[in-house]
Amino acid sequence: MTRSRIVTAAVVVIGNEILSGRTKDSNLGYLAEQLNALGVRLREARVVADVSEEIVRAVNEMRSRYDYVFTTGGIGPTHDDITSDSVAKAFGAKLVKNPEAVAILERMYEPGQLNEARLRMAHTPEGASLIQNPVSGAPGFQIENVFVLAGVPAIMRAMFDGLKHRLAGGPPVLSRTVAAFIGEGTIAKELGALQDRFPDLEIGSYPFFRQGRFGTSLVLRGTEAAMIDRAAAELGRILHGHGVEPLDTEPA
Amino acid sequence: MTRSRIVTAAVVVIGNEILSGRTKDSNLGYLAEQLNALGVRLREARVVADVSEEIVRAVNEMRSRYDYVFTTGGIGPTHDDITSDSVAKAFGAKLVKNPEAVAILERMYEPGQLNEARLRMAHTPEGASLIQNPVSGAPGFQIENVFVLAGVPAIMRAMFDGLKHRLAGGPPVLSRTVAAFIGEGTIAKELGALQDRFPDLEIGSYPFFRQGRFGTSLVLRGTEAAMIDRAAAELGRILHGHGVEPLDTEPA
Known part of the structure; x- marks a missing residue:
């Protein structure tokens, strides 16, 4: 293996x-x-x-x-x-x-x-x-x-x-979460396009509720750190395009 | 139905x-x-x-x-x-x-x-x-x-x-738990015989650990209360036969 x-x-x-x-x-x-x-x-x-x-x-x-x-x-x-x-x-x-x-x-x-x-x-x-x-x-x-x-x-x-x-494991799966106070529906189209451009990553979108506000946790998973970095940077640009800053800490 | x-x-x-x-x-x-x-x-x-x-x-x-x-x-x-x-x-x-x-x-x-x-x-x-x-x-x-x-x-x-x-439900499933400080293995044989005598009940046995001691929760499930009563009484006799009293409250 x-x-x-x-x-x-x-x-x-x-x-x-x-x-x-x-x-x-x-x-x-x-x-x-x-x-x-x-x-x-x-x-x-x-x-x-x-x-x-x-x-x-x-x-x-x-x-x-x-x-x-x-x-x-x-x-x-x-x-x-x-x-x-x-x-x-x-x-x-x-x-x-x-x-x-x-x-x-x-x-x-x-x-x-x-x-x-x-x-x-x-x-x-x-x-x-x-x-x-x-x-x-x-x-x-x-x-x-x-x-x-x-x-x-x-x-x-x-x-x-x-x-x-x-157990003989494969390459470890790396994960990065980018969370922001933005509705998933607002960025859904751009997120789908991002997933298409990064077919080797798995991009998940999960709504959350914190401090009385709805937001979205976006999870990038894959085996190549550099690829996750690039996708995370693009995700940052998408959020900025909507006037939103990523949160510093992941919501619980 | x-x-x-x-x-x-x-x-x-x-x-x-x-x-x-x-x-x-x-x-x-x-x-x-x-x-x-x-x-x-x-x-x-x-x-x-x-x-x-x-x-x-x-x-x-x-x-x-x-x-x-x-x-x-x-x-x-x-x-x-x-x-x-x-x-x-x-x-x-x-x-x-x-x-x-x-x-x-x-x-x-x-x-x-x-x-x-x-x-x-x-x-x-x-x-x-x-x-x-x-x-x-x-x-x-x-x-x-x-x-x-x-x-x-x-x-x-x-x-x-x-x-x-x-949803159109069937008859509700009733459940009774009898717990005691006794190893499951000690009463396993009698429990199996009890299950055989009550084929319409489902008798489950689950070990627990409380107050530093091992015990067993015995769960009787079925749709007829009278049948569960009879099986619970027999279970009480089995436990007494081993010098053990059922606990008053179910372990968490």
């Missing part, structure tokens, strides 16, 4: 608790930020229920379409934790008791506490490699380009920290 | 800013809660980029699979706002200037401010009905079972409030 190739990823959030509104997902935003910093472009995310066929379908569609797939949730010891089994099915692989994972759980639990349910957490698809869990022990796993992580945010984050080095 | 039929929905979150981690989505959690309260089961959600083919694919897959589809984002006046056009494509419908929407925008802008870019916000697929935007004017729209909403949370919420009456 060369440094100039664009590297892509997708996230599959697994869990009825997200779809019922009981739990607000924060894993997607975290993974989006982290992957972006590594030069991996998150292209798509899905939230699916604790239903095996749904998980299998999402994982299979996404692992063929993107370089990396990250799943979160559903790897605990209870009946609603069906991610490992479903990922094995997606790969047509056998779900096996992973001896390394068993050893981790044996160190983690008092004698007599490592029951059959907890041993389920030591099962991975055949051929998977473990992802360490420094928070609560029970590991995640990687099989080919799919990384299976916990749903509890603190655990998911620690797992991701530990697996980062396995 | 009878009251006993299960009514389903999906959400499509549209926007590069979510996938880059720049913006943390809060619309999904809001829609999940609101739909749940209306007796509509949110079955799946997707986050897709500002890429027409991606939006078309997501909308078409989901509108055939679920009763309702809600999209958020991408209905502003700038070049990266391609939701309306993409939804029209998904339906094979013409994108037309909606006279009612034009009238709304004409009331909203000072003379001379309603330029070509802003008039883009008055375009909907042919045959669509408008969804009012009491916050900033520019409307969303409904075409068949697809509801196209703004991405700015305050606007999205106001739009949803205004369209709720169009």
Whole structure:
């Protein structure tokens, strides 16, 4: 994988608790930020229920379409934790008791506490490699380009920290925000023309409301700093043309 | 649609800013809660980029699979706002200037401010009905079972409030949480057996950490209060069997 190739990823959030509104997902935003910093472009995310066929379908569609797939949730010891089994099915692989994972759980639990349910957490698809869990022990796993992580945010984050080095990122995506008290509609036409002149940049326009006034944050994203500089300078000229100064700080 | 039929929905979150981690989505959690309260089961959600083919694919897959589809984002006046056009494509419908929407925008802008870019916000697929935007004017729209909403949370919420009456919900989903300081793995087997005895309930198990101790929240969801009562009583007996009392308040 060369440094100039664009590297892509997708996230599959697994869990009825997200779809019922009981739990607000924060894993997607975290993974989006982290992957972006590594030069991996998150292209798509899905939230699916604790239903095996749904998980299998999402994982299979996404692992063929993107370089990396990250799943979160559903790897605990209870009946609603069906991610490992479903990922094995997606790969047509056998779900096996992973001896390394068993050893981790044996160190983690008092004698007599490592029951059959907890041993389920030591099962991975055949051929998977473990992802360490420094928070609560029970590991995640990687099989080919799919990384299976916990749903509890603190655990998911620690797992991701530990697996980062396995990812081959592309060129980091640089971002510059230019914000001003101007309506997006006022500069929309010039902004579209700017996007046409800089097809290798991604130019996003996001309205905001601050100090009782509406404004727009314009976000320039790309891999070449000089190109972003040039586009930002042109953006400054567009704003000046409307008698508006860019703000010094980005609105929250 | 009878009251006993299960009514389903999906959400499509549209926007590069979510996938880059720049913006943390809060619309999904809001829609999940609101739909749940209306007796509509949110079955799946997707986050897709500002890429027409991606939006078309997501909308078409989901509108055939679920009763309702809600999209958020991408209905502003700038070049990266391609939701309306993409939804029209998904339906094979013409994108037309909606006279009612034009009238709304004409009331909203000072003379001379309603330029070509802003008039883009008055375009909907042919045959669509408008969804009012009491916050900033520019409307969303409904075409068949697809509801196209703004991405700015305050606007999205106001739009949803205004369209709720169009939704035919199923029986409301009732939920009861029983929490205790006990490891999920300790009661996993009994919990699985309880789920088997109550196939019409959805029993979820979620670990938590409070006052320096690990515990588990057990969530019983279903449409029959009496059934939830019976399952909760059995759950109480399971916990007592392990010498544990349910907590009075649900952990945050």
